[in-house]
Amino acid sequence: MSLFLVNRYLGEEDDGSVSRESRSQALLAKLQQKAKEKQKQSLTEQRQQLPEEQTVQQNVRKKRKADKDSSQEPQHHKKRKSEVVPLHVLDSENHDEPVKEEKKKEKGVNETQRKKNQSDSSVEGLSDTHVTGRDRQEDTAEEEAEEAAENDSTEKTSAPAGFTVVGAFENKPVQKVHRVLPQWLAQPDVIHRDIKSNLVPVSDISGLCAPLVKKLQNNGIQHFFPVQVEVIPAILESTQQGLLIGCGGYKPRDICVSAPTGSGKTLAFVIPVIQVLMKRVVCEVRALAVLPTKELAQQVCKVFTSYAEGTTLKVVMLAGQKSFAAEQASLSEHRGGVRRTLADIVVATPGRLVDHINKNSGFCLEHLRFLIIDEADRMIDSMHQSWLSQVVRAVYRSGSRSETMSIFKRAEPAYVTAASLSPPQMPLQKLLFSATLTQNPEKLQQLGLHQPRLFSSIHSHSSTTPAAPTQKQDRFDFPQGLTEYYVPCTLSKKPLLILHFILRMKLSPILCFTNSRETAHRLFVLLQLFGGIHAAEFSSRLSPGERKRTLKEFEQGKIQLLISTDAAARGIDINGVKCVVNYDAPQYIRTYIHRIGRTARGGKAGLAFTFLLGVQEKNFLQMVVEAGSPGIQKQVVKPENLKSMEARYEQTLQELANVIKDEKTR
Numbered sequence: 241m242s243l244f245l246v247n248r249y250l251g252e253e254d255d256g257s258v259s260r261e262s263r264s265q266a267l268l269a270k271l272q273q274k275a276k277e278k279q280k281q282s283l284t285e286q287r288q289q290l291p292e293e294q295t296v297q298q299n300v301r302k303k304r305k306a307d308k309d310s311s312q313e314p315q316h317h318k319k320r321k322s323e324v325v326p327l328h329v330l331d332s333e334n335h336d337e338p339v340k341e342e343k344k345k346e347k348g349v350n351e352t353q354r355k356k357n358q359s360d361s362s363v364e365g366l367s368d369t370h371v372t373g374r375d376r377q378e379d380t381a382e383e384e385a386e387e388a389a390e391n392d393s394t395e396k397t398s399a400p401a402g403f404t405v406v407g408a409f410e411n412k413p414v415q416k417v418h419r420v421l422p423q424w425l426a427q428p429d430v431i432h433r434d435i436k437s438n439l440v441p442v443s444d445i446s447g448l449c450a451p452l453v454k455k456l457q458n459n460g461i462q463h464f465f466p467v468q469v470e471v472i473p474a475i476l477e478s479t480q481q482g483l484l485i486g487c488g489g490y491k492p493r494d495i496c497v498s499a500p501t502g503s504g505k506t507l508a509f510v511i512p513v514i515q516v517l518m519k520r521v522v523c524e525v526r527a528l529a530v531l532p533t534k535e536l537a538q539q540v541c542k543v544f545t546s547y548a549e550g551t552t553l554k555v556v557m558l559a560g561q562k563s564f565a566a567e568q569a570s571l572s573e574h575r576g577g578v579r580r581t582l583a584d585i586v587v588a589t590p591g592r593l594v595d596h597i598n599k600n601s602g603f604c605l606e607h608l609r610f611l612i613i614d615e616a617d618r619m620i621d622s623m624h625q626s627w628l629s630q631v632v633r634a635v636y637r638s639g640s641r642s643e644t645m646s647i648f649k650r651a652e653p654a655y656v657t658a659a660s661l662s663p664p665q666m667p668l669q670k671l672l673f674s675a676t677l678t679q680n681p682e683k684l685q686q687l688g689l690h691q692p693r694l695f696s697s698i699h700s701h702s703s704t705t706p707a708a709p710t711q712k713q714d715r716f717d718f719p720q721g722l723t724e725y726y727v728p729c730t731l732s733k734k735p736l737l738i739l740h741f742i743l744r745m746k747l748s749p750i751l752c753f754t755n756s757r758e759t760a761h762r763l764f765v766l767l768q769l770f771g772g773i774h775a776a777e778f779s780s781r782l783s784p785g786e787r788k789r790t791l792k793e794f795e796q797g798k799i800q801l802l803i804s805t806d807a808a809a810r811g812i813d814i815n816g817v818k819c820v821v822n823y824d825a826p827q828y829i830r831t832y833i834h835r836i837g838r839t840a841r842g843g844k845a846g847l848a849f850t851f852l853l854g855v856q857e858k859n860f861l862q863m864v865v866e867a868g869s870p871g872i873q874k875q876v877v878k879p880e881n882l883k884s885m886e887a888r889y890e891q892t893l894q895e896l897a898n899v900i901k902d903e904k905t906r
C-alpha cells in the first residue's frame with residue numbers, strides 16, 4: 241500500500257533551491273527507512289511470541305539459508321537435511337500430545353513467518369537482499385520433506401492408539417483342544433482287576449434265581465469273578481419291572497463292558513439273559529448274540545445251551561456250520577397256516593445273520609429284547625458290512641404280521657411325546673463286551689447306544705481324557721497271572737527256538753501264532769519233518785470240521801504245539817494253555833493282547849513269549865509299554881543251547897524245500 245502511495249505521493253514542496261531529482265531520492269530513502277523499521281518491529285513481536293526453542297530453530301534455518309546462499313555445492317543440502325532429521329526423530333520419539341500441539345504451533349508460525357518473509361522480500365529486494373527462485377524452491381522442498389517426515393513419525397506413533405483398524409486381525413495364539421470324554425466313558429463302574437482276591441459266592445448275588453445258582457454250582461462255578469459280580473446284577477436290574485420297561489419306567493440303559501481276556505465276560509451276559517427269558521410264555525427271538533467268527537459263535541452257543549438246559553428256552557446258532565435250509569428250519573415252522581418261532585436265543589456271525597434277515601421270511605427280530613455284541617471293538621470294525629443297521633431295521637420293521645397281531649407296537653426311538661409313550665414298546669437293549677473296547681466316542685457312536693453305562697477294569701486312565709495328547713494309542717488291562725517275555729532272535733533261528741521251548745524247556749502245550757497261514761504251514765511241515773513233537777496247524781487252510789477237531793485235540797492234550805494264524809487269537813477259550821508264543825511279532829497292540837490272552841485265563845498263571853528281530857525290538861517294546869503292560873522281560877536263549885539241534889535242522893530245511901515244491905506242483 242505504501243509503495244502504491246509512493247508512486248503517487250510527490251512529497252512536501254521544498255523551497256525552490258532543492259532540485260526535483262534530489263527530492264525524489266530523499267523520498268525513496270525515507271520510504272526504505274520506514275520499511276526497515278516496520279520489519280524490525282514485526283521481528284521483535286515474533287521473538288516475543290515464540291518460545292526459545294523455536295527461535296533457535298528459526299535461527300538455524302536462517303543460518304542454513306545464509307549457508308545455502310553462500311555455497312553452491314549440492315552435497316551441503318544433503319548434509320543439512322541429515323542434520324535436521326534428528327530433530328524430528330527426537331520429537332517423534334517423544335509421544336506426548338503437548339509436543340504435537342507445539343509442533344503444530346511451530347509449523348503455523350513458520351508458515352506465517354515464511355509468508356511474511358516472502359512479502360518482506362519484495363521490500364528487501366528493493367534493499368538489495370536477494371532470495372533467488374531456486375533457493376525458495378529448495379527451501380519449500382526441504383520444508384515439505386520435513387513436514388512429510390514429521391507426518392510419518394506422527395502416524396507411526398499415533399496410529400495404534402485408540403483406533404480399531406477394520407479388517408486387521410491380531411494373531412491370537414491357538415488354544416489347544418482339550419479332549420473331554422462323555423461322563424459315562426470317563427467315570428465307569430469299576431471292575432476289580434484281581435480275580436482271585438475278589439471272588440464272590442454265587443449265592444451272594446441278589447436277584448439270581450435258585451435253579452440257576454444250582455446249575456452254576458453243578459458246573460463247578462462256586463464263585464463269581466469280579467466282572468460277573470458287577471454286570472449280572474446290572475442287567476437283571478434293568479429287567480426288574482419286566483421286559484417292557486427299565487428302571488423307573490424308562491427305556492433300559494445300554495451296557496458296555498471292558499475287562500481283560502479270560503476274566504469271565506461270557507457268563508456275565510449268559511446268566512442274566514437266561515434268567516430273564518426263562519419265564520417267557522411264547523417263544524420268540526428275544527436275545528441275539530453276534531460274534532466275529534464261527535468258532536466263537538460255537539463257543540458262546542455252547543455256554544448258552546448249557547445254562548438253558550432244563551428250561552423251555554431254545555438256543556439256535558446261525559454261523560454257517562449247517563446249511564442255510566437247516567438253519568432256517570431251526571428258526572421257525574409253519575403249522576396250520578401259522579408261523580411259529582422255534583428260537584429264543586440266536587447266536588450268529590454277522591454274514592450269516594444278514595443272510596437270514598434278507599432271505600428268510602421266517603426269521604423275525606421284532607421281539608428282540610437283548611442284542612449282545614461280543615468282541616465289540618472287532619464288530620465295530622466290521623460295521624462296513626452294515627450288519628447292525630440291518631438288525632435294527634428288522635427289529636423295528638413295521639406292517640408285518642406280528643404288528644397287527646401284537647398289542648405292543650414298536651417304533652424306532654425318537655423324540656419322546658405323549659403318543660410315543662403309549663402304548664408301551666418292547667425296548668432293545670444293547671450289551672457290549674470286549675477286552676479291548678475302544679474309548680473312542682466317535683467309534684462307539686456308530687452303535688447308537690442309549691444312555692450307556694460302562695463297566696471297566698482300566699482304572700489308570702479313566703480320567704477326563706481318553707488318552708494324554710502325546711499318547712498314540714489306547715491303554716488296556718492285562719491278565720494278572722500273565723508273565724510277558726521277548727526273545728531276541730534272527731529269522732533263521734526261530735524254528736530252533738520253538739524246538740528248544742518244547743524239547744528242552746518242556747513248555748507244552750504251546751499255542752504259537754504266525755502272521756500268515758503260509759508261515760504257519762511251513763513251520764508245521766518243518767517240525768513234522770524234524771520229528772519228536774506232536775504239532776498241528778490251525779488256519780483257513782483247514783475246513784471248519786478239521787478246525788473244530790484240531791481245537792478239541794489240542795484241549796485234550798493230544799497236540800503239544802498248535803501253530804495258528806490270528807483265527808484263534810480272539811475269544812477262543814482253550815483250557816490249559818500254559819504258554820503262548822508269538823513266532824511272528826504282531827503288528828497291532830489289540831492283536832497282541834488277544835493272542836497272549838489265550839493263556840492266564842480265569843485267574844490262572846501263564847507265559848507269553850514274543851520272538852523279536854533286531855529291527856522290531858524298539859517299536860514293539862514301545863507299543864507294549866504304551867498299552868499299559870505291567871512289564872515285558874528279556875529272555876535270551878544262548879546259541880550253545882541250540883547247537884545240538886543245528887545239524888538235524890539244516891538237513892530238515894533241505895527236505896522242507898522239496899516238500900513245499902511238491903505241494904506247489906500238485
Ligand SMILES: Nc1ncnc2c1ncn2[C@@H]1O[C@H](COP(=O)(O)OP(=O)(O)OP(=O)(O)O)[C@@H](O)[C@H]1O
Nearest residue numbers: 463464465501502503504505506507675811813842
Ligand atoms: N466264575 C467262574 N468260576 C470259574 N471259572 C470261570 C468263571 N467264570 C468264567 N470261568 C472260566 O474262565 C474262562 C474264561 O472265561 P471267558 O471265556 O468268559 O472269558 P472272556 O472274558 O470272555 O475272555 P476273552 O476276552 O478272551 O473272550 C472260561 O474257561 C470260563 O469257563
